[in-house]
Amino acid sequence: MPSFSSWLGRSRKEGGHIDEQERKDLGSSVEDGDSRNLQRRSTKRELFRKLLKRSSTQSNSNRRSGQSVFYANNTFKAQSNLGIASPASPDKPPTSMADPNKPLPPPPAHSTQPEPVERPVKKLDRIISPITLPDLHELFSGAPQFFVRSEGHHTGAPHPSVAFPWDIELEIRDLSDHRQIHDHAWSSVSAWPHISRDVEKDPDAVKEHREKRRAHYLPRCRERPNMLSMQGLEPGTMGFQAALEMGVADALQVPNENPPDSDADGLADRRMEFLRDKNGVRPLTESTLLELLTGASTDYDENPSKRPTIELYTELFTRILFPPVRVTDSDDPYSLPVQIEALIDVLRSPNIWFDFSLVEWRIRLGQILWGLPTEDEILVNNEVANGLGDQKYWLLLQVLLSCELLLRLDAISADIDHGIEEPRKSELQRFDKKTTSSVRWSLILARQWLENIKIERTDSGATLDNKAPTGWLASFTSSPLAKESKIDEKVHNVQFYGRHQNRQLSGLLHFARKLNWPNLESIQVKVASNGIKIPETPLGTPSAGTPRSMSSQRSSSYFTNRPNMRRGLSKQRMSAMIHPQGWLSNSYISGFILPGEGMSHFLISTLLENDTVALARLGEEANLCGGFIYQDRSFWSTASIVGRVLAAGKEASECMGWVSSPVTPRGCGESWVHIEVELNPQTESHRDAKPRIWHKSAVERDGHIIGGADLSSVLPGDFIIPSDESIQAPLLIKLESFDLFATTDSTHTTPTKETPTPVSDMSELPSIRSYSAMIRFSVDVDGEEKREVNLALSNDVYFATVFPCVASSHMNILKTPTSPSFKSHEQPGSSATHLGTLILNHFVILPGLTNTGHPLHKGYTFTKLALSTVLAMPATLPFTSLLSPPQSPSGESTQSTTHTTNSPIPKVLVIDCTDNTMTAFPPRPSPSPHSLPGTKVRRNGSDIDILARALCAERGWNAMISRRGRVCLSCSVREASALGWRVVLRFA
Structure with missing residues (x-):
């Protein structure tokens, strides 16, 4: 066993040090040996144990700190860069001292070890420092960001939007992924505030726009999807907002399936009881109703805020409503809020009024006003009601109550704007909770009425009639409250005309020119000769004007055959009857149109109803969600997949939901057609889940600039710059034919007898046949032998224009040693495959890192x-196989990211629809030219655009349309992820 002195020698050689007194004590103990007494031996053992304990304690502490130590002056000094081991344990360096509270001694005076070499601070920061928020602002300047936020009570699904929160330049903030409304006549297509492009050219439009700038109430109620966003910059596409709102579209809303007393008698009884209730509406005669409607229009034109509040109170509660049974405002019982609350309580009464939140009633609005009285059964919130005349009375009564409510809301808005009154938070909250979606839509109805309709009598001999009123309202008009009125002027003895008929006809000609209508000259002559107008007496046929179900003869619902999400096939067959001067054209000419898709139906119907040649060739039955072939052109609704695909072709044009194309199908002559399609598989697989728009956090995370990562830990090396170089060999594509094939159930007929019209006799209606569609192309890749490609338009998919962006001029922020951009910049002229393992051949940076x-x-x-x-x-x-394809030897046709990340954002497929014969890198000015006001976006279309969309229709892919020069590839991938779509079509 080695002696203690030998161990002490080794310790001294290894750099350990002890003080002089301990050395003397230990030395004398060794020399005397057994001659010392037991007390001296005990002292030596204690010193030895003390030394071991001190060494062991220092070793454990330094093992935790990961530092080496050296032993001097009875202390341990920590050194971070010196590899000197501890005597006790070479692998376990001791800590600085036994007492952690004692300060460290000064460094030794002399050291034989070299000083540590510190790396430059600046270079260290460039490697590990996260990107700061101001740097992110500069890096993503001009990049759109995506949001989904709720708006309040009874507003339905949240509201999606796109914004540039870090840019103040007007040319960037005004960027849009959809087109403006081109004609003032079409402004009522949307409830969103907007300005049509021709507003500066039309003096009437300028005047009306200035009048609208006065303070007025804007109900927080909009159509879904947003009809402005439905017209994307690319023909046949939509914008981000509409794409998200398709899952909660108004047309998908279903009314109460089991209403109380769901029959005609039940609805009539409820309405009769409602008029007897002292908390409801007074039983007004029809003449009084028309008089009050005329007075409301006069008040609106003369600014309602001019009338005293007590006068408005007296008229409301002595002529229209019964006085309130309780006082809701003790400070001012005659105030406008008291009147507003009473009107809201009446309008929100269930199962009484028309619910214009349903698309069906927005369309049928014109049928009630301009259709002939009939005993046909129609549906009111899933309840059958007989007698269109009674419907007209109740519609006018609802219009009156809505106008009275709107006038008072406008008056309060004007007072707040002028500083006369301060808004009360409690009243605003109570109003917001009480106004249901049906009440909000009634306010939009009132605004459209006051701005577009004027009332005129058509039978002067019936103005004075002292005979007692007859009919279902007789029991009310015989009451003392109604005897003071001696005029029994029926609602059928008056006519409702449009205030802006010239504006509407100008819009009709604009629509015809955009669609390259074959008989445009005849339409122009008819307009010039005042041949298109609302007739003094209804000329439309009663039942023929009712859009009918193709599966039954009942006119139960305008949208009975809308897409059924629970069925395997979509039934986009919306049948309507077209007649000269019918209620469809009267709806458009009057301008009394509620927001939504109705505008597109009214425009094409008015065009056809005033073209006798087209009406004779196509027949009177129309499928307004399909298409028709007429005089060597085909016309398609964008509700049809054929319209969305052909809109991308040469010489095609789109306007207000309709597409005109020179491509005509084989296998079908001049007629209306219906295209059978299957549900989008992506939609079918998620039919039981909530639509994407309800997942607000997922939408914002998947579209965020840093993908939902922690902002404090984002490094320059976390970003890549995707290359926009083409990987496609030279490609030559030609559309050979468009074919329609009759389906097995296309022999369906609708044998309904109709009243004769000037252009038709009483006969059975012709059937609108159903077809499946296919497009045939010839494809030549890099001069190889041509091959034929047949693509079936079998899935009802959608296309969206990617939101434009403006290139950032601060890309130098990414120039760090850990960034792929930095590495590629260090090797200018080298191929992308030489950039190391961090980047692949699609991550390159252009010289100068700009644009x-x-x-x-x-x-x-x-x-x-x-x-x-x-x-x-x-x-x-399978789609997943496309996302992980085998790499080709040349690497020219496949590129895939290899970033390892735990991000939940799904992978996106980018289909390169360009080749090296096209412009690889067009100049990207800042700002983009598409952002400049008044700049026209001109594009001629191509067969490759049609082929790419047809491919998506066959495979069942919703796809983003991304075009160079308008948006970068990175922003395209982000927006696709935000929408939850998996395919991006990249065009030159």
């Missing part, structure tokens, strides 16, 4: 395939 768009965070992954590569893959191949 490249925006970077893409590693949370987003995508696969980029050439269009010819996707065409060569089987249609039955």
Whole structure:
């Protein structure tokens, strides 16, 4: 066993040090040996144990701190860069001292070890410092950001929007992914505030716009999807907002399936009881009703805030409503809020009024006003009601109450705007909770009425009649409250005309020119000769004007055959009867149109009803969600997949939901057609889940600039710059034919007898046949042998224009040693495959790092395939297989990100629809030219655009349309992720 002195020698050689007194004590103990007494031996053991304990304590502490130590002056000094081991344990360096509260001694005077070499501070910061928020603001300047936020009570689904929160430049903030309304006559298509492009050219439009600038109440109620966003910059596409709102579209809303007393007698009884209730509406004669409507229009034109509050109170509660049974405002019982609350209570009464939140009633509005009285059964919130005349009375009564409510809301808005009155938070909250969606839509109805309708009598001999009123209202008009009125002027003895008929006809001609209508000259002559107007007496046929179900003869619902999300096939067959001067054209000419898709139906119906040649050739039955072939052109609703695909072709044009194309189908002559399609598989697989718009946090996270990552830990190396170079070999595509094939159930007929019209005799209606559609192309890839590609338009998919962006000029922020951009910049002229393992051949940076768009965070992954590569893959191949294709030897037709990340954002497929014969990098000015006011976006279309969309229709992919020069690839991938769509079509 080695002696203690030998161990002490080794300790001294290894750099350990002890003080002089301990050395003497230990030395004497060794020399005397057994001659010392037991007390001295005990002292030596204690010193030895003390030394071991001190060494062990220092070793454990330094093992935790990960530092080396040296022993001097009875202390341990921590050194971070010196590799000197502890005597006790070479692998376990001791800590600085036994007492952690004692300060460290000064460093030794002399050291034989070299001083540590510190790296430059600046270089260290460039490697590990996260990107600061101001740097992110500069890096993503001009990049759109996506939001989904709720708006309040009874407003339905949340509201999606796109904004540039970090940019103040007007040319950036005014960027949009949809087109403006081109004609003032079409402004009522949307409840969203907007200005039509021709407002500066039309003096009447300028005057009306200035009048609207006065303070007025704007109900927080809009159509879904947003009809402004439905007209994307690319023909046949929609914008971000409409794409998200398709899952909660108004047409998908279903009324109460089991209303109380769901029959005609039940509805009539409820309405009769409602008029007897002292908390409801007074039983007004029809003449009094028309008089009050005329007075409301006069008040609106003369500014309602001019009338005293007590005068408005007296008229409301002595002529229209019964006085309130309780006092709701003790300070001012005659105030406007008291009157407003009483009107809201009446209008929100269930199962009494028309619910214009349902698309069906927005369309039928014109049928009630201008259709002939009939005993046909129609549906009111799933209840059958006989007698259109009674419906007209109740519609006018609802209009009156809504106008009275709107006038008072406008008056309060004007007082607040002028500083006369301060809004009370409690009243605003109570009003917001009480106004249901039906009440809000009634306010929109009132605004449209006051701005567009004037009332005129058509039978002067019936103005004075002292005979007692007859009919279902006789029991009320015989009461003392009604005897003071001696005029029994029926609602059928008056006519409702439009205030802006010239404006509407100008819009009709604009629509015809945009669609390249074959008989445009005859329409122009008819307009010039005042041949298109609302007739003094209704000329439309009663039942023929009612859109009918193709499966039954009952006119039960305008949208009985709308897409049924629970069925395997979509029934986009919306049948309507077209007649000269019918209620469809009267609705458009009057301008009395509620927001939504009705505008597109009224425009095409008015055009057809005033073209006798087209009406004779096409027949009177129309499928307003399908299309028709007429004089070597085909016309398609954008509700049809054929319209959305053909809109991308050469010489095609789109206007207000209709597409005109020179491509005509084989297998079908001049007629209306219906295209059978299957539900989008992506929609079918999520039919039981909530639509994407309800997942607000997921939408904002998946579209965020850093993909939902922690803002404090974002490094420059987390971003890549996707290349926009084409990976597609030279491609030549030609559309050979468009074919329609009759389906097995296309022999359906609608044998309904109709009243004769000037252009038709009483006969059975012709059937609108159903077809499946296919487009045939010839494809030549890089001069190889041409091959034929047949694509079936079998899925009802949608296309969205990617929101434009403006390239950032601060890309140098990414120039760090850990960033792929930095590495590529260090090797100018080298191919992208030489950039190391961090980047692949699709991550390159242009010289100078300018005008490249925006970077893409590693949370987003995508696969980029050439269009010819996707065409060569089987249609039955799973979508996930496309996202991980085998790498080709040349690497020219496939690119895929390899960033390893735990991000939940799904991978996106980018289909490159360009080749090296097209402009690879068009100049990207800042700002984009599409943002400049008044700039026209001109595009001629191409067969490759049609083929790419047809491919998506066959495979069942919703797709983003991304075009160079308008938006970068990074922003395209982010927006696709925000929408939850998986495919981006990239065009030159």
